[in-house]
Amino acid sequence: MDDMRSRFDAEVLPHLDAAYRYARWLSRSPSDADDVVQEAMLRAFRGLNALHGSNVKAWLLTIVRNCHWTALKQMQRRGFVPLPDEHCAADGYAMISTAAGPEGAAIQRDAERTLDELIAALPLDQREVLHLREIEDMDYREIANMTEVPIGTVMSRLARARAALKVHWSVRCVGEQLVVP
Amino acid sequence: MSCPESLQSQSYFDGEVDTTAVPNMERHLESCTECLGLFENLTRSRGALRLGYGNMRAPSALRSRILRAIDREIPAKAAWRVRSFWWGAVSGLGAAVAAIFVVFFVPLLASNQPIADDLVAAHMRSIQSARLIEVVSADRHTVKPWFAGHADVSPVVADFTSQGYTLVGGRVDNLDHQRAAVVVYRHGAHVINVFSWRADWRPMPAELSRRGYHMVSWRVGDLQYCAVSDAGRNEMAALTRLIRSIAS
Numbered sequence A: 001m002d003d004m005r006s007r008f009d010a011e012v013l014p015h016l017d018a019a020y021r022y023a024r025w026l027s028r029s030p031s032d033a034d035d036v037v038q039e040a041m042l043r044a045f046r047g048l049n050a051l052h053g054s055n056v057k058a059w060l061l062t063i064v065r066n067c068h069w070t071a072l073k074q075m076q077r078r079g080f081v082p083l084p085d086e087h088c089a090a091d092g093y094a095m096i097s098t099a100a101g102p103e104g105a106a107i108q109r110d111a112e113r114t115l116d117e118l119i120a121a122l123p124l125d126q127r128e129v130l131h132l133r134e135i136e137d138m139d140y141r142e143i144a145n146m147t148e149v150p151i152g153t154v155m156s157r158l159a160r161a162r163a164a165l166k167v168h169w170s171v172r173c174v175g176e177q178l179v180v181p
Numbered sequence B: 001m002s003c004p005e006s007l008q009s010q011s012y013f014d015g016e017v018d019t020t021a022v023p024n025m026e027r028h029l030e031s032c033t034e035c036l037g038l039f040e041n042l043t044r045s046r047g048a049l050r051l052g053y054g055n056m057r058a059p060s061a062l063r064s065r066i067l068r069a070i071d072r073e074i075p076a077k078a079a080w081r082v083r084s085f086w087w088g089a090v091s092g093l094g095a096a097v098a099a100i101f102v103v104f105f106v107p108l109l110a111s112n113q114p115i116a117d118d119l120v121a122a123h124m125r126s127i128q129s130a131r132l133i134e135v136v137s138a139d140r141h142t143v144k145p146w147f148a149g150h151a152d153v154s155p156v157v158a159d160f161t162s163q164g165y166t167l168v169g170g171r172v173d174n175l176d177h178q179r180a181a182v183v184v185y186r187h188g189a190h191v192i193n194v195f196s197w198r199a200d201w202r203p204m205p206a207e208l209s210r211r212g213y214h215m216v217s218w219r220v221g222d223l224q225y226c227a228v229s230d231a232g233r234n235e236m237a238a239l240t241r242l243i244r245s246i247a248s
């Protein structure tokens, strides 16, 4: 019991920030992300006995992912939120900015887009893979296992996400250095 | 993308190409301007993404909310385990044992290291508030006398910038009914708080982990030191050795 707690503190808690970042990339609002992370950490604590591998971070992030989808489905069942379209495009993503422009926004607007908005415009499946690869430094196999798709799909999603950022960037950074929030 | 190798180039960028294919990729990158441009772009976007989002931390309020929720889980689990152990034999007694366990044993375990909890709480407060440092200085000759007027103890104060541990200042925290001296170091992205106070009979374990933070403790005479940080164990041990190598 106490050893469970020390094990949790030593192995799981150091990944709390990663869990939070991931939840923020998945969730529609910061408070949703908070709830998802709390639920995930509790489940991780209860399920600590089932953890045998050494990749605690991937294990925890998978729990975060499951909690996110469970929460989303519950909210949809209660009619709080509309069903996302088939690609979950710009699913209320709100890391810092709240307003993601509508699809096909004017090119003029592109120049004013922040990095936040660039990412917000990505379909959820691409955004997720981009996050796991670039921010959490996970390899293709780990991402494939977590998101339950073949490695080839991970690669193509990653390529599309990166290409989308590049297209927007080239509009945004004409002759000037990129401004990062 | 018109180059048929662009996916392979991406894999190479991500370190996912197996070693036998690496020479081929390197040769391709020498001749293909498109993939070279891709490489530059990937490097730039990774840098921007990590800079923009890589340092995002869970809010402190959320962290404490989660830890409180987990604390509530512990007695429930203990009760359940003890009860299930006795359940087959004497069910009524089992419940009573469980109750006794929860009432007497759990608080005992929880209060095992009250100072350790205080230290972690003080460390977290210092990180989360602006009150990390009260005397800002990289000069030990400023920090040391400041402690003389503000704290109950006079610890070792030294700068180890050349070894990677920069002295950034000092602070006083109330700890164990004393004005403990806190020497603050920065090591990369980590803050290391080195607490010191007048020790009593209670021993501190040499190493301890609480809530994701590491603590390394040592004693010099009746002066108890404890370094607290989210830095790695080895990194903290290195600072500890440096401090201990200096006689106060």
Ligand SMILES: [Zn+2]
Pocket (backbone or CB within 6 Å): B003, B004, B005, B006, B009, B028, B032, B034, B035, B036
């Ligand atoms: Zn090429």
